[in-house]
Amino acid sequence: MADQLNMGGLNLNGDGPQSSPQARSYIPPHMRSRGGGNAPVTDGPPAGLNNSNWAGQGQQFAGGRQGGNWNGDAPAPGGGYQNNRRGGGGWGGRGGYSGGGGGGGYEGHGGGNHAARGSGDGQWRDGKHIPGPPNPRVERELFGTADDPSKQHTGINFEKYDDIPVEASGRDVPEPVHQFTTPPLDEHLCRNIEMARYKVPTPVQKYSIPIVMGGRDLMACAQTGSGKTGGFLFPILSQAFIHGPSAVPANAAGQFGRQRKAYPTSLILAPTRELVSQIYDEARKFSYRSWVRPCVVYGGADIGSQLRQIERGCDLLVATPGRLVDLIERGRISLCNIKYLVLDEADRMLDMGFEPQIRRIVEGEDMPSVADRQTLMFSATFPRDIQMLARDFLKDYVFLSVGRVGSTSENITQKVEFVEDIDKRSVLLDILHTHAGGLTLIFVETKRMADSLSDFLINQSFPATSIHGDRTQRERERALEFFRNGRCPILVATAVAARGLDIPNVTHVINYDLPTDVDDYVHRIGRTGRAGNTGIATAFFNRGNRGIVRELIDLLKEANQEIPPFLEAIARESSFGGGGRGGRSRPGGGRGNANRDFRKFGGGGFGGSGGGGGGFSNPQQGGFSNYGGQSQGGSNYGGGGYGGGYGNGGGYGNPGGAGAQSSWW
């Protein structure tokens, strides 16, 4: 028992003099070097110390400590158990740390006194949501202050969002809402939304809120800048606040002692560590003072601390797939209680080879079946492999297609300059010299280039830093933090930062090296001009980039941008000699049907990369029209497309059919 009282290094004898909050303070990885001079965020000071206004019921910290819905044999959520302990004080002044203890075991939602975490410190009692007390320090940390723009979206022109077209299809699509309050999201959630200074739902949110609240599954083609994080967090949290925690299934009971298992009710998967960290930050905002306790887990960070974090309660879990699988293997997380599953940046996750892990998480563990959970998928594109995933993971879903935020909305001025590789550095210096103010994000293709370029810039006395996958997680977080807060307003980045990251005030994106996939280009420039602000995107183009020249031109046209003559010229060159460039980049059917509900638009979807049989065709070769090439493969549903093409077969990287082309590169 003594053992349990000290689990995870927490001092649960909260009344003891030895319990200085600093003594064993611990800062989770994602919280480190954050918030400037804020007091360190600790994971386990005795509740009473942080929560003096609750002192009168000091014992309540007992339940709160592990507040999450793990390991309860309490069949009734929010029922009398917590009540007893909380109100009655029957568990004693020592805090009655019972949950999970050898004897206690039952633990529904005590509601957290997650004092130190500052989010989700409310409780669920008697079937009612009792928000925790306000905490000014935490509010500053979560919502920022007027003079710290790094935490807030200043100058958002939400009205501009209305320009973004949204197309919804599927059976019985609910009418979009136009305000957060009608029909109402939970009142407490609305308070938090207000504190975060979100005034009006973005187009994605207008649709996703009623869709999710109505219990429907969702497949949305949208980028992060469209407000999709709120798009899934708002309805999920609202429902959670209204309905309270759910009981841990009976068969999960009877776990004793130390091996505590978390039973989150919402799971959000995303591809990169920075992205999950960012989603987690949003989740903390909107679950502030609520009974819901968000957690985040990802690789590259100390797993012990993450274990302790989830031990103390985990209702909404944001995770990268690898680390989640690890935790499941260790028996520390069960998915049997999942009500909401969100796959964010699904196309990116598949690109990164996460499909096996994702399938394992969704289909190979104890996750409720498709029918018994609600599943939301977000993806920038809708290629065939994503359609397969949608077919397997979703039921009767509403398909949402959100227009591109960046490129089409003309918020971003896109410039393409012809720069030979050898001249790139000096052209970059010119740009940086003339472009003062705001944050500049520079994309390069390789990690080595990221290092050498940032070294170069630093040597030139520019306040630069870099982020890429070979830097430690610590360095990555630090770089991002310094960039966000303006200490290093120049960030050199690889693809790790291309998608999803929401950094306010990025005024200039420079594609020092253009990506080979135009979708990546779209994502990269989408780091600026966000939320209705304007931004500039400059790309260095030379013949090494002719692979995307066609699509780049199409994109610029679509966005009403100026098209430099040399681009057209190179496009003409390429269309003769260079055969075969066209079709490859989008094995899944790419933009041709990227934003289409393939259920409606027919087989074009499933065939995507399938060209297997018939794909070897001139339309692809010439590169005149990618679309043509893809839809050609696309119509191949019954043939090589679907069957042969599944996985990597068919035509991935080789759309023209087996052996028809040598390496695309």
Add this chain to the structure above:
DNA sequence: AAAAAAC
């Protein structure tokens, strides 16, 4: 070819 991601 490169990048990302679990240890």
